[in-house]
Amino acid sequence: MRRLIALAVAVLVTVTPSLTAAPAVAAAPVFSNQDVGLGGPDQIPDPAGKPIRIEVSWWGVQDRPELAYDFARYDPAIERAHAAGMKILLLVTYSPPWASGGHGAADGLDHWFPLPEWDDEWAAFVTALTRRYAGKVYAYEIWNEPNHAAFGNYGDGSDLARRTRYWEVVRLSNARIKAECADCTVLAGGSAAGTRPANQPAVPATVPNPNSPAAWLTWAYANGFGDDFDAVAHHPYPIWHQRQGPAQSDCARPDRVLFGPRYQPGAAPCGQLAALRKVLVDNGDAGKKIWGTEWGYPTASGLGTNHPSLELIRDFDVEGVHMWRELDYAGPLFLYQYRDWAACTDANQDPECHYGIVHRDGTPKEPRYSELVNKVANHMPAGLTTGQSIRKLSAMRSPNGRFYLWMQADGNLVLYDSSNGRALWSVTNTGGRRLLNQPDGNLVLYKNPDGPVAVWDTKTWTAGASTLRLQDDGNLVLYRNATGKAIWASNTVVR
DSSP states (O other): OOOOSOOOOOOOOOOOOOOOOOOOOOOOOOOOTTOEEOSOTTTSSSOTTOEEEEEEEHHHHOSSTTSOOOOTTTHHHHHHHHHTTOEEEEEEEOOOGGGTTSTTTTTSOOOBOOOGGGHHHHHHHHHHHHHHTTTTEEEEEESSOTTSTTTSBOTTOOHHHHHHHHHHHHHHHHHHHHHHOTTOEEEESOOSSOOOOTTSOOOOTTSOOTTSHHHHHHHHHHTTOTTSOSEEEEOOOOOGGGTOOTTOOOSSOGGGOSSOSOOOTTSOOSSHHHHHHHHHHHTTOTTSOEEEOSOOOOSOOTTGGGSOOHHHHHHHHHHHHHHHHTOTTEEEEEOSOSBOOTTSOTTOOOGGGGOOSBOTTSOBOTTHHHHHHHHHTTOOOSEEOTTOEEETTEEEEOTTSOEEEEEOTTSOEEEEETTTTEEEEEEOSSOEEEEEEOTTSOEEEEEOTTSOEEEEEOSOTTSOSEEEEEOTTSOEEEEETTTOOEEEEOOOOOO
16 A cells, blocks of 8 residues: 655664574464454553554665664564564565665655665665564565555666565575575465556556456466565455445456455456465465454545445454455454544545554544454454344354354344354344344344345334343344333344
8 A cells, every 4th residue: 555654764873783692482372364453552452462564664774875774663573562462464575766766756656676796785774674573573575565656666667676676685695584584484476456557558448457466376386486585465445435345346357456355266356355375375385374464444535425335344444354364365454544644634535544444543534443343353242232133254153152143244133153163043134233122122134235225124123222132042032122021133143
């Protein structure tokens, strides 16, 4: 994702760069597809064990070649995350203008890979970085969206020049990181949708994108770079401006979809996530995981009323986490922004300003915030008080953990006995998306989050405030608060 804010460069002390000896390190943490990073230790509940992605830029560390490394702007975030017990992915990025032919000096936004004559300096920076954060960082992502021309340009700007130089930088970085930390995981890949610089011919709409993530990974294997990384970095953003979510599919043109359905052996991939998996499998590297190192949805843009609603974005968020965790070939998933950009105003129509799950002032964007936090934490309530609800791909769970009421992806509301997988009760074929316990005492199933339509209810609208409980005996019961008496039940007691 493009960064709007130009890099602020600190004044550094003129000293020759030096490297310190690596201290003893603890065992590397285990990353998995169940790990979903939403924010930093001062932002999310129970941060211990959660993943976090932190960027360190060579330009931000060494503004001029004669200056010493200065990590002062990066140390606090890494120290806080480590102290909180978080699992850190370090994003290693951009060359200073002096190492990239002067590019980016004007506005800080035109990023080029380092020129080959500065390879030793890039390597020294990577070594210093790895040593400095030894015992705190065990995963490194090499560059941000290198297949996006604004972030990864080189030479004449051709596809070949850019790919070649990027994978050379990956090889160099991997060697230096592994020399200091054999257990560290190195991520690489063209993680964005992929673009060409302005001096190159536009790719016709009828032709597959030669800078897609799968195209860059295919090229890496074909040209001998398959052993220079441990996992693939990918950004499974949706085509949000078309109101599309993570399940969007395009089997004819998988380069157009960054998330999409899971990989099926023998079948054509219907999105880049599946296409990347196919490249790994076809090259005998099925053990490598695909990490979703950026992902999310803006909540505002210039689309006005055509922009997806918070209700729909909430559905896409939860669906994305649910789908990701079902992929055994995936690694962690990271939300792009926890908070909206502080430098923007609420009225700014640039979507980059609005990817947070909280506003600039820290107030949550509901229902997106609570539903996503609950999904990531696998929180499933045993009851719904007045005004509470469960939405698509969320569930209630009985206190003993045996019974589940699922609002399924297919719109069916189903009560299951997990001891045998049997469905005890259901409301089907309605397209349901939200079960709401209303203030009038009526339990109502709605469809279409942008314009709710009731498709089922308990017809208890005269009862007043009530509480829905999923009991340990498997019965789903709605109790009137004023009397404590049951006013509706699924009648599914399991003896």
